Amino acid sequence: MQITDYELFAVPPRWLLLKIETDDGVVGWGEPIIQGRLETVRTAVSELIERYLLGEDPLRTEYHWRKLYQGGYFRGGPILMSALAGIDHALWDIKGRHYDAPVHELLGGHVRDRMLVYQWLGGECPEDIATAARDDYEQGYRAFKLNFVQDFRPLETAAAVDLAVERVAAVRDAIGDEAFLGVDFHGRVSKPMAVELVQRLEPYDLMFIDQPLLPEHTDSFAAISDRTTVPIAVGERLYSRYEFKQLFVDNAVSVIQPDVTHVGGISELRKIASLAEAFDVAVVPHCPIGPIAFAASLQVGFCSQNVVMQEQDLGVEAPESSQRLALLEDPETFRFQNGYIERPTGPGLGIEIDESYVRKQAQTEVNWYNPVWHHEDGSIAEW
Numbered sequence: 001m002q003i004t005d006y007e008l009f010a011v012p013p014r015w016l017l018l019k020i021e022t023d024d025g026v027v028g029w030g031e032p033i034i035q036g037r038l039e040t041v042r043t044a045v046s047e048l049i050e051r052y053l054l055g056e057d058p059l060r061t062e063y064h065w066r067k068l069y070q071g072g073y074f075r076g077g078p079i080l081m082s083a084l085a086g087i088d089h090a091l092w093d094i095k096g097r098h099y100d101a102p103v104h105e106l107l108g109g110h111v112r113d114r115m116l117v118y119q120w121l122g123g124e125c126p127e128d129i130a131t132a133a134r135d136d137y138e139q140g141y142r143a144f145k146l147n148f149v150q151d152f153r154p155l156e157t158a159a160a161v162d163l164a165v166e167r168v169a170a171v172r173d174a175i176g177d178e179a180f181l182g183v184d185f186h187g188r189v190s191k192p193m194a195v196e197l198v199q200r201l202e203p204y205d206l207m208f209i210d211q212p213l214l215p216e217h218t219d220s221f222a223a224i225s226d227r228t229t230v231p232i233a234v235g236e237r238l239y240s241r242y243e244f245k246q247l248f249v250d251n252a253v254s255v256i257q258p259d260v261t262h263v264g265g266i267s268e269l270r271k272i273a274s275l276a277e278a279f280d281v282a283v284v285p286h287c288p289i290g291p292i293a294f295a296a297s298l299q300v301g302f303c304s305q306n307v308v309m310q311e312q313d314l315g316v317e318a319p320e321s322s323q324r325l326a327l328l329e330d331p332e333t334f335r336f337q338n339g340y341i342e343r344p345t346g347p348g349l350g351i352e353i354d355e356s357y358v359r360k361q362a363q364t365e366v367n368w369y370n371p372v373w374h375h376e377d378g379s380i381a382e383w
Helices: 038-052 061-070 077-099 126-139 158-175 191-204 215-225 241-249 266-278 291-301 355-361
Strands: 003-011 015-022 027-030 114-121 143-147 180-184 208-210 232-234 340-342
Touching: 003 038, 003 355, 015 038, 015 077, 027 077, 027 291, 038 061, 038 077, 061 077, 061 266, 077 266, 077 291, 114 126, 114 180, 126 143, 126 158, 143 158, 158 180, 158 191, 191 215, 215 232, 215 241, 241 266, 266 291
Parallel strands: 114 143, 143 180, 180 208, 208 232
Antiparallel strands: 003 015, 015 027, 114 340
8 A cells, every 4th residue: 555645625713634545545634733833834744745655655654753753854843743743643544444443442452431521611701701611511511621811911910810710710619529620821821920820729629730831941840830739731832752751750740731733643642641651640632623633632542541531622512513523424423421522433533524525615715823912011922
């Protein structure tokens, strides 16, 4: 079997999908994207496939991963690792279809029958966020992650800190004590403010605080972990096992949130999870994007003991009305019940793409960029 061709499709709201074809008719799909840098990643994917993969055997997944990663003198980073990730998704999809098995069975077999998924919560007003959380809880969700307030200066007032705490308190009150609640600081909090905020949030029994600092300051994570009982998490803006390694050695985090679309795909996410297991660190994969990425991430989760929960932003509780799941031939592929997704059993990634719908959607102009925020003094704020 040989790789013969590929296509890339930019589809709303901000995704890039990859289709890889082979000479025996087996097709694999992947999702290579850095949100806000779609065209840059598109170019990187084309360069990698045309330089290294056309005419090659797609089943040599590990060899191709090493070649795509190690073949360049300059390697790693968000663009190259996200391009590599989408290619890796598609190669594993082809491999699973070739052997008529789900990817997780090729990676050692499933260790669980269903996976807890969490729902993302946004907004600023505590009352509105609490209402949304309560509605999602009634839809069946039992785990949530709340985004931090939008505008938070390097040094903040007591009122701003109180508002941040009130939002968390409102959600906890809405969902009760039997649901999981995490808070994502999103790198918006400076080191002078982080410890105070983390300590103020301790009474709300959080499952973790994510990105308490920017990833540029991972050397300070251990100092925060040492001063709180709340588990500290990081990972959506780290791109390989090599960037996670020192965090484990320093005992700086208790939870990691790598993204299968940014860390080099299924192959690398599996290795990161195994490395984390050696340090007794839980894995909660980040995945606020499309159904291909979600399917790829689940494949690792179902064969990894320490992957305890999975992010999603697909509307799995109401698949018939989800625009995101409309990319699938069967929008009800991900069976959701009581906060859990059932184990996929189809070959490859376990999904079937509605290619005609993808092609129709690809006619839409997709050019999403994250907003640039400013503080009231005109300086740049963290998004």
